[in-house]
Amino acid sequence: MMYHALMQAAERVRRKAYCEYSHFAVGAALLAENGTIYTGCNVENASYSLGCCAERVAFFKAVSDGQRNFQAIAICGAPEGEEPSKPCPPCGACRQVMAQFCGDDFEVVLSDRIHLLGALLPTRFKLE
Numbered sequence: 001m002m003y004h005a006l007m008q009a010a011e012r013v014r015r016k017a018y019c020e021y022s023h024f025a026v027g028a029a030l031l032a033e034n035g036t037i038y039t040g041c042n043v044e045n046a047s048y049s050l051g052c053c054a055e056r057v058a059f060f061k062a063v064s065d066g067q068r069n070f071q072a073i074a075i076c077g078a079p080e081g082e083e084p085s086k087p088c089p090p091c092g093a094c095r096q097v098m099a100q101f102c103g104d105d106f107e108v109v110l111s112d113r114i115h116l117l118g119a120l121l122p123t124r125f126k127l128e
Contacts, residue, residue: 026077033069
């Protein structure tokens with residue numbers, strides 16, 4: 001697995017974040033099963049709830065490109081102007097989006113270690 005390259009892609013796209021309100025820039029790099037990497041950064045809005053997290057931006061880009069199968073995502077975040085030094089775990093909404101397309105063994109790469117989605121979201125919402 002290319003975790004280092006994935007985290008580097010997340011760090012690069014984090015610099016493009018539009019975080020005018022929180023001033024906290026997040027980048028995500030999603031690895032599709034075919035080896036393609038889709039990146040996303042957080043995009044905020046004056047109407048706060050209309051912003052979108054980096055993880056969901058990456059997933060939505062991949063899905064709009066026809067992807068449905070994914071292996072891992074790397075996420076990094078820090079205040080603008082600072083380098084990421086602490087883990088930046090995904091919010092609950094992003095975990096649920098991940099669960100829509102990925103199984104419990106999907107890898108979430110943070111700065112501290114690799115987490116499995118099943119451990120981050122042990123009870124997911126399903127329409128069944």
